[in-house]
Amino acid sequence: MSAPRHLILADGDFGPLTSKTANSIIRFQPDRVVAVLDRQHAGKTAQDILGAGGDIPVVATMQEGLALGANSVLIGIAPIGGQLPDEWRGWLRQALEGGCHIVSGLHTFIGDDPVLAEAARAHGCRIEDLRRPPADLPVSSGRAKTTTALRVLTVGTDCNVGKMTAQLRLVDGLKARGLRTNFVATGQTGIMIEGWGIAVDAVVADFIGGAAEVITLRGAVDADVVLVEGQGSINHPGYSGVTLGLLHGSCPDAMILCHQASRKFIGDYRPEAWLAMPPLSEYVRLYETIAGAVHPSKVIGIALNTFDLDEASARAACEEAARESGLPCTDPVRFDSAPLLEAIASFRRP
């Protein structure tokens, strides 16, 4: 298609912590976004809501988005379970009838909806379900460990702490140091940005590792460093299986631990099931122990997300995380990425 001009659907959920996909597209590809649809914030700008995205407007209706020249509707929230809100089905039909393509990272495949599929066909529009897995994935066998490229995986203390964002901020810096670097997307937002990848959380469970292996091997071609996007957390009650399948399938030599400085509990679950996060040093021990059961791996740095702290608190949080973990630490979105770039560039396999 022509260059995408996205209307991002984030109705009821546009915000710094709630609309992960929307925010990443606005952060990394703002030129492709014409508006955000969220009735509760209509009339404001992305900058007002996120502190990023400049004057991208927030609108209340599909018509306004179409009038602004959208040629694509991108679903920009990731609700738990990934289900499509019923109300949106009508909006998507309206969008297709207006000539827009649809880009979705939901677990519910838009293209499997007979009405929407027929509307897309009738109006010559594409529906891209980015989480739809490829056929014939293998079971992983540890083959990823054979790449000459250094494999670096981001791992996290929770979902939605900045594992993808941290890596995307490192690519240019590594290239500037002369390292041929590829980013390997393992989730729907990374796939939107990078243009290829597999959403490892959407494959049949037996093939999580196999999906990770396939894309790690692909990303390692003609590369010195392959940055594999992490998912979930090793102690997340809902998603740890995806986290470990990805870890054992991609066989990282090195890991970067990602954390949001102000977060103290895992996930959004009901209070009695909340899980208090252990210290970063305990996460380092957990990840190195369980990774090492298949392939030896070291945590070599901390990427700290400090978006909700003032500058002085953010710097203090980085210093405290470095002290507690004994590892280099920075917020690669806000501060200099050099500590993490240096940790990767100087890493040597044992």
Place this chain on the structure above:
Amino acid sequence: MSAPRHLILADGDFGPLTSKTANSIIRFQPDRVVAVLDRQHAGKTAQDILGAGGDIPVVATMQEGLALGANSVLIGIAPIGGQLPDEWRGWLRQALEGGCHIVSGLHTFIGDDPVLAEAARAHGCRIEDLRRPPADLPVSSGRAKTTTALRVLTVGTDCNVGKMTAQLRLVDGLKARGLRTNFVATGQTGIMIEGWGIAVDAVVADFIGGAAEVITLRGAVDADVVLVEGQGSINHPGYSGVTLGLLHGSCPDAMILCHQASRKFIGDYRPEAWLAMPPLSEYVRLYETIAGAVHPSKVIGIALNTFDLDEASARAACEEAARESGLPCTDPVRFDSAPLLEAIASFRRP
């Protein structure tokens, strides 16, 4: 349907280590099996091949099985990746045309094959794809930890070491001690035997834990002990994601570690990717560490599979495993289950 009289398809793979599903049905429900189809062993009996199953014949053709009165064809091998061998498609059509139902645990759903689905419809037969996941699974949140029933999960040093078999051998012994005990099936063979459950390796990856949570909660109703069938191994390069999702979704209070005494390497992969198994004590440490990241859990005993050892070697292997791990150990198929029954019955939550 009337009581099932299965012809078990295990062509080319009938053997003690290769046809896991076939062997378990023959072991636990021999009265439901009329024959096994495997051309390479035709003319022999199940007893000849497995050392179990008595005079259940091995036949070379679908016709022979139908002539013996089969009213169901049960797919009895679990090839890596779960794909349906092409040749079998013709046999299954022949079976449906002969009035047989089909029971399958493959990842490839037989009912999705248009030709076979039509043949089933035309002949009034059912196709049961036991790995097809239910709709609308939740993301797990740690709710399983709220059951009053004691939750016991089998965990393993590899696939196919006897995690399901060990538990099925414990159910009656626990009931005899006055403990209301339910077995929770998490794989296709367990579902065939128990009649309900979810194949957690076949759900979309984000919902492994949620599937485990749903069935653990169901199994805990009106029970004192719920025995959750384990899957894979925490250091299996292909399946560890399923193992951990199941572990964190089911929140076991106690674990029984299952191992095949003569096995030294994980899986069937190409030699350079083989993984040497660490000692049992290291598995105990791995499982307790990673389980404890969500809910505290102890390994309370070892179930040792000694099927390929002579009696003296088998007893010596149990003693050595108990010494190395510091835990009670038995082969619950071959010897007295009492050490494991006692470990469960005497366990108290911390």
